Amino acid sequence: xxxxxxxxxxxxxxxxxxxxxxxxxxxxxxxxxxxxxxxxxxxxxxxxxxxxxxxxxxxxxxxxxxxxxxxxxxxxxxxxxxxxxxxxxxxxxxxxxxxxxxxxxxxxxxxxxxxxxxxxxxxxxxxxxxxxxxxxxxxxxxxxxxxxxxxxxxxxxxxxxxxxxxxx
Numbered sequence: 001x002x003x004x005x006x007x008x009x010x011x012x013x014x015x016x017x018x019x020x021x022x023x024x025x026x027x028x029x030x031x032x033x034x035x036x037x038x039x040x041x042x043x044x045x046x047x048x049x050x051x052x053x054x055x056x057x058x059x060x061x062x063x064x065x066x067x068x069x070x071x072x073x074x075x076x077x078x079x080x081x082x083x084x085x086x087x088x089x090x091x092x093x094x095x096x097x098x099x100x101x102x103x104x105x106x107x108x109x110x111x112x113x114x115x116x117x118x119x120x121x122x123x124x125x126x127x128x129x130x131x132x133x134x135x136x137x138x139x140x141x142x143x144x145x146x147x148x149x150x151x152x153x154x155x156x157x158x159x160x161x162x163x164x165x166x167x168x
Contacts, residue, residue, distance in 0.1 A: 034048060057138070060132050069123060073124065086132075
C-alpha cells in the first residue's frame with residue numbers, strides 16, 4: 001500500500017509539471033522518464049530533470065526565494081548540464097531582452113540606441129522563477145545536486161549520458 005501511494009504521488013507530480021509547463025511557459029510536454037525529482041540545487045531551490053517523449057532533456061527549477069536568469073545559468077552549469085534554451089514565460093518570447101533593455105535604461109537613461117551587446121549582462125537580471133531549461137548535453141555523464149555537507153558543495157546525484165544531436 002505504501003508503494004502505491006508513492007507511485008501515485010510521482011504520477012501526480014509529473015502531471016503537475018506538465019501542467020505548469022503549459023500554463024507558465026506555453027509549452028506542451030509529455031514526460032516519459034524522470035531522471036531526478038525535486039533535488040536540491042541551492043539552499044532555497046529544487047530541480048527536476050526529465051526526458052520528454054520527444055527525447056528532449058529538460059530541467060525545471062523552482063525556488064522559495066527570488067531567482068534571476070543568472071542564478072539559473074549558474075545552477076544549470078553546476079549541475080553538470082549544458083543549456084540549449086532558457087524557455088521564456090508564456091506569450092513573452094522576447095522576455096529576457098525586454099527586461100535587459102529596461103534594466104539598462106534604469107542605469108543609462110540617456111542612451112538612445114541600445115544594441116544586443118549592451119544588454120547582455122542586464123538580461124541576466126531578469127526574474128526567472130520557476131525556470132524551464134532545454135538541455136543540450138550532460139557533461140561527463142553525471143548530473144550533480146547541491147549538498148551542503150560535501151566538499152565543494154555538490155555531489156553526483158545521477159549518472160545519465162545525453163547529448164542532443166542538432167539536425168538542420
